[in-house]
Amino acid sequence: MIELTKVQLQSSLNKLLEHERGLTTVLEMTLNSLMYSERKNYLENCELNKGNGYRKAFAVGMGKQIELRIPRDRLGMFQPMVLALIRDQKQQLEDLSFELYGNGLTTSQIGSLMGKIYGKYYSKSAISNITATFYEQMQQWRERPLDSNYLAVYIDAIHLKIRRETVSSEAFYILLGVKEDYTREVLGIINIPCESASGWSDVLKSIKQRGVEKIGIIISDNLTALDTVIPLVFKNSAHQKCVVHLKRNILNKVASKHKTEIATDLEEVFNLNLMNDTVTKAFDRLDSFAQKWRKNYKHIGNLPFNPMNELYFTYTNYHPQIRRMIYTTNWIERLNKEFKRTFKIRNSMPNFEAALTLLSKVAMDKEEGYFGYPIYNFKFDEKLNKLV
Incomplete structure (x- = not known):
């Protein structure tokens, strides 16, 4: 067996590294x-136990594909630590x-950034293969x-540009729920290209x-046919339409000189602070207005x-402490702002599945x-807590 000095070994490595795949070859050998x-x-x-040959496998190292000869044992118990490190790198990627x-980057942008980090540009398809797992995880969620x-469920829409045959704006409806422990979670994200009674029935039945x-x-906002569907699917649920949206719609159609009044x-x-308010009293005020x-x-x-x-x-039936939280969908609009910020750097989504993800x-x-x-605040209303 020929033993090389450190200098000779370094010289051989330098010559090998001069080749196009030199660094990859050295990495494979190591x-x-x-x-x-x-x-x-x-x-x-x-x-x-004894050795039992090798099996071939491929991995990514320093941005390039490397070929590995993974040694095996007869009992199938040996697991090289190197593989764990490679898997960690893949998981990090x-x-x-x-x-x-x-955060809104496209597959092309991610591929370019990966190139700067790992030394090799990853193609759209390579990144798409990686994000395919991401798609599955989001679908499972x-x-x-x-x-x-749920004490309350807020429903609001965000409109996004989706590419089908052409690019058009489509509505995605977000359902945000308040749980019995007073925390919140998103119950559903649903794409309904056209609002209808059957569409809303499918949404509520799905949850x-x-x-x-x-x-x-x-x-909710004044969504088409939702008010007729809710009693059919959740017969004991109250329904509050968004007052803020109604005010906005009214004021948008009046002359500037009358807006303040x-x-x-x-x-x-x-008025959200009237202790003994009722729907009848409030509707009388609307009639006078x-x-x-x-x-x-x-x-x-x-x-x-x-x-x-x-x-x-409907909010008049509840404790004044929670009226401000249930008379409007503004709670969910904060989430919608996060959505819009993320989508702002993208002109359109390639399909509705990508948008959902x-x-x-x-x-x-x-x-x-x-x-x-x-x-x-939700704990102040006994009626709401008893209902659920």
């Missing part, structure tokens, strides 16, 4: 030698890719079992199939003639953050 030595030491301490994707009871039995109150009147109509402005604005004058507008006053990642991050802190 890892394979380490595994061979590791098995040798292992067998020396295990007299009943996947975790980093997930995190970057979850969206289909996870849910609690049986019911995942375990939800009772919801104290559902808070009308806004003040609306504050009185939707409509009579005052009927001559100027038809859309205000017509408000009392729609009996479903009573759903804007990215929305799911942002929602999961929020659950691990401030959604995990209890909102104790």
